[in-house]
Amino acid sequence: MSTVLAIAGTELRRFLRDRSNIFFALILPLLLVLMIGLQFGEDASARRALVVGTESPLRADLITGLQEADVRVAVRDRESALEQLARGRADIVLVVDDEAAAAYGSGDVGVEAVLGSQATAPLVQRQVTSVLSGLQTREGQVTALTSRGVDRALAEATLDDVTASSSAPTLVVRNLDEREQQFSGMGQFDFGASGQLLLFTFLSSLTGAATLIQARRLGVVSRTLAAPVSAFQLIAGQVLGRFAIAFFQGAYIMAASSLLFGVDWGDLSASLVVLLMFSLVSAGAAMVVGSLLDSEGAAAGVGIGLGLVLAALGGSMSPLEFFPETMRAVANLTPHAWAYEAFADILRRGAGLGDVLSELGVLAGMAIALILLGSWLLRRSVARAM
Amino acid sequence: MSQPAAVRSAPDVLVVDGVVRRFGDLTAVDGVSFHIAPGETYGLLGPNGAGKTTTISIIAGLLAADAGEVTVAGERMGPQAVAPKRHIGLVPQDLAIYPELSARENLAFFGRLQGMRGSALSDRVAEVLELLGLSDRAKGPTKEFSGGMKRRLNIGIGLLHHPRLLILDEPTVGVDPQSRNAILESVEALSVEGMAVLYTTHYMEEAERLCDRIGIIDSGTLQAEGTRDDLLRLTAEADTVRLSGSAIGPEVSAALRALPHVERVDAGPHELTLLVHDAPARVAEVVTTASAAGMALTGVEISRPDLESVFLHLTGRALRD
Ligand SMILES: Nc1ncnc2c1ncn2[C@@H]1O[C@H](COP(=O)(O)OP(=O)(O)OP(=O)(O)O)[C@@H](O)[C@H]1O
Numbered sequence: 001m002s003t004v005l006a007i008a009g010t011e012l013r014r015f016l017r018d019r020s021n022i023f024f025a026l027i028l029p030l031l032l033v034l035m036i037g038l039q040f041g042e043d044a045s046a047r048r049a050l051v052v053g054t055e056s057p058l059r060a061d062l063i064t065g066l067q068e069a070d071v072r073v074a075v076r077d078r079e080s081a082l083e084q085l086a087r088g089r090a091d092i093v094l095v096v097d098d099e100a101a102a103a104y105g106s107g108d109v110g111v112e113a114v115l116g117s118q119a120t121a122p123l124v125q126r127q128v129t130s131v132l133s134g135l136q137t138r139e140g141q142v143t144a145l146t147s148r149g150v151d152r153a154l155a156e157a158t159l160d161d162v163t164a165s166s167s168a169p170t171l172v173v174r175n176l177d178e179r180e181q182q183f184s185g186m187g188q189f190d191f192g193a194s195g196q197l198l199l200f201t202f203l204s205s206l207t208g209a210a211t212l213i214q215a216r217r218l219g220v221v222s223r224t225l226a227a228p229v230s231a232f233q234l235i236a237g238q239v240l241g242r243f244a245i246a247f248f249q250g251a252y253i254m255a256a257s258s259l260l261f262g263v264d265w266g267d268l269s270a271s272l273v274v275l276l277m278f279s280l281v282s283a284g285a286a287m288v289v290g291s292l293l294d295s296e297g298a299a300a301g302v303g304i305g306l307g308l309v310l311a312a313l314g315g316s317m318s319p320l321e322f323f324p325e326t327m328r329a330v331a332n333l334t335p336h337a338w339a340y341e342a343f344a345d346i347l348r349r350g351a352g353l354g355d356v357l358s359e360l361g362v363l364a365g366m367a368i369a370l371i372l373l374g375s376w377l378l379r380r381s382v383a384r385a386m
Numbered sequence: 387m388s389q390p391a392a393v394r395s396a397p398d399v400l401v402v403d404g405v406v407r408r409f410g411d412l413t414a415v416d417g418v419s420f421h422i423a424p425g426e427t428y429g430l431l432g433p434n435g436a437g438k439t440t441t442i443s444i445i446a447g448l449l450a451a452d453a454g455e456v457t458v459a460g461e462r463m464g465p466q467a468v469a470p471k472r473h474i475g476l477v478p479q480d481l482a483i484y485p486e487l488s489a490r491e492n493l494a495f496f497g498r499l500q501g502m503r504g505s506a507l508s509d510r511v512a513e514v515l516e517l518l519g520l521s522d523r524a525k526g527p528t529k530e531f532s533g534g535m536k537r538r539l540n541i542g543i544g545l546l547h548h549p550r551l552l553i554l555d556e557p558t559v560g561v562d563p564q565s566r567n568a569i570l571e572s573v574e575a576l577s578v579e580g581m582a583v584l585y586t587t588h589y590m591e592e593a594e595r596l597c598d599r600i601g602i603i604d605s606g607t608l609q610a611e612g613t614r615d616d617l618l619r620l621t622a623e624a625d626t627v628r629l630s631g632s633a634i635g636p637e638v639s640a641a642l643r644a645l646p647h648v649e650r651v652d653a654g655p656h657e658l659t660l661l662v663h664d665a666p667a668r669v670a671e672v673v674t675t676a677s678a679a680g681m682a683l684t685g686v687e688i689s690r691p692d693l694e695s696v697f698l699h700l701t702g703r704a705l706r707d
């Protein structure tokens with residue numbers, strides 16, 4: 001075992017010794033997480049309304065109503081509200097002018113709205129309409145009661161009792177857009193972080209296979225076998241070393257994205273198991289590349305090429321949910337897509353280990369197949385070099 | 387030199403018996419047998435492609451033999467034999483060290499593969515670094531080393547675990563004279579410590595200086611074996627005569643071969659190498675004959691019998707670099 005650990009530890013150490021890896025493995029992924037996060041904008045699924053106008057009962061009731069419907073509301077002056085809307089930072093601007101505020105008391109409910117261009121804007125508009133019609137109904141009821149001589153305070157209290165005792169049919173406003181639903185619960189940097197984690201874990205493993213190629217080429221692998229080391233120990237050490245490189249890369253992105261960008265990795269043990277399984281797949285792929293190719297340059301080329309293409313196909317660059325049907329099917333050939341699904345469940349939908357077993361199963365199958373193939377290729381290449 | 391009976395009967399560290407290895411149609415090693423006693427340095431002397439590295443790879447258990455067997459310290463060697471490999475320290479012909487690791491890290495890694503641990507390992511690493519003259523360069527990555535320093539480290543990895551048999555495959559190729567001398571001296575010191583050494587080279591001076599016994603290998607076969615003096619006797623005291631010049635046609639070789647005292651003639655592009663009995667008396671005749679046959683001579687050199695003459699005597703070819 002100690003022999004296996006010595007070989008694995010040396011491979012990880014060699015990977016970390018490479019200066020260029022400090023940038024490519026440690027800095028670049030975080031830069032990309034940051035950039036993708038900024039593109040997605042703050043909480044992609046959040047709906048925002050800006051309210052303009054002085055303090056009034058209408059403004060207060062409107063804000064309360066919208067907040068109950070899970071819309072984020074802020075009060076702004078007219079100019080800055082419109083500017084933010086133009087920049088896409090809000091879905092709708094609601095102007096509660098004095099006239100509208102005054103009309104509220106007489107049972108007439110209405111505000112002026114300016115709609116943004118976001119996909120979520122029409123949804124927020126519907127929510128505003130629904131809140132306003134609720135207010136209108138209530139104002140109408142109050143007015144009807146007071147006109148029959150009921151004291152206004154009594155009328156309001158009575159209506160409150162009715163609302164409290166009758167479980168009013170609640171209309172849960174879901175996003176009409178299916179896509180919106182899939183992204184709800186997702187933080188600004190979540191997609192970028194899980195995507196880059198998968199991209200870089202796989203990519204670094206493949207380019208890291210250059211150290212195996214170099215060791216074979218320099219005869220260090222043969223020299224290892226001239227020591228009392230069995231072929232099995234050599235291969236196990238290499239697999240473990242490749243795994244250590246992959247897992248290190250992934251865990252680093254997990255930790256750094258959580259610390260720097262506040263990415264919430266959900267059920268941590270579940271996330272770590274997904275990373276572990278994906279790292280095993282990456283290690284297997286690295287064994288294949290490192291045993292099959294004979295030049296380090298080729299490994300870098302194949303590593304980057306394959307690493308980027310599989311990541312793109314597997315939804316690490318743009319979300320799988322945006323893929324047309326046939327591309328989704330193709331995506332399922334990549335380990336990235338399965339790990340993406342598992343992370344999406346854990347990060348956005350609060351899934352635990354038990355909910356992602358099928359994805360983990362597929363990843364385990366891929367890992368076993370690649371590790372066996374890579375081990376066989378390494379054995380063959382060592383025998384050939386002799 | 388008489389040895390005490392106990393030493394003489396000490397079992398051989400290495401026994402190579404009838405080893406054969408083929409690569410397709412090529413028989414790279416063809417029935418090689420020899421043995422090495424503790425404290426003995428054995429040289430395998432042969433030109434490029436003679437089969438030295440192939441023989442060594444079989445001994446070290448890196449390559450399977452098609453026939454024959456190898457025993458190291460009484461244990462049968464082979465690619466499946468793991469434990470007996472602890473008796474061997476292999477210094478490969480090509481530099482087999484990690485370029486991005488330091489000398490100390492390289493030594494520590496291979497020491498761990500040999501089962502060394504803790505302070506025993508770190509003490510021995512420090513000792514070997516001292517021995518190699520690399521103590522002050524122990525920390526930097528070895529890719530910044532000079533060729534000679536890398537060669538020295540390559541050797542250090544082989545002897546780190548006090549193997550009973552140290553195998554060095556052409557350890558001085560491409561090394562400056564200073565490092566070369568340091569390497570030869572350290573090999574001499576090792577055999578004094580009782581280590582058995584197998585040393586391959588195509589430099590006859592190295593074989594002469596270091597080796598107690600020498601096997602001359604060519605085309606995968608051991609042509610002759612013995613001490614330097616044993617081997618020199620094979621030539622029956624013929625001297626080596628080198629004629630340098632140009633226009634070395636087949637008729638030149640033929641004319642020289644016809645001379646009674648000339649034993650062997652090997653023609654290179656710019657040089658003829660001959661084995662001549664009683665050379666000082668016969669060299670004038672050799673020169674005249676060569677010129678008459680059309681060779682444009684630029685130089686003549688006579689040397690006393692050496693391993694070069696032995697090789698020429700045995701194979702009919704010169705042992706060139
Ligand atoms: N793996 C291999 N596959 C095919 N042929 C090989 C292989 N290894 C060695 N040979 C051939 O076997 C012969 C002996 O090679 P070997 O390397 O043992 O020679 P050597 O004496 O070590 O030469 P050098 O002084 O150049 O190192 C050569 O003809 C070589 O081409």
Ligand SMILES: [Mg+2]
Binds near residue numbers: 439440555556
């Ligand atoms: Mg060789």
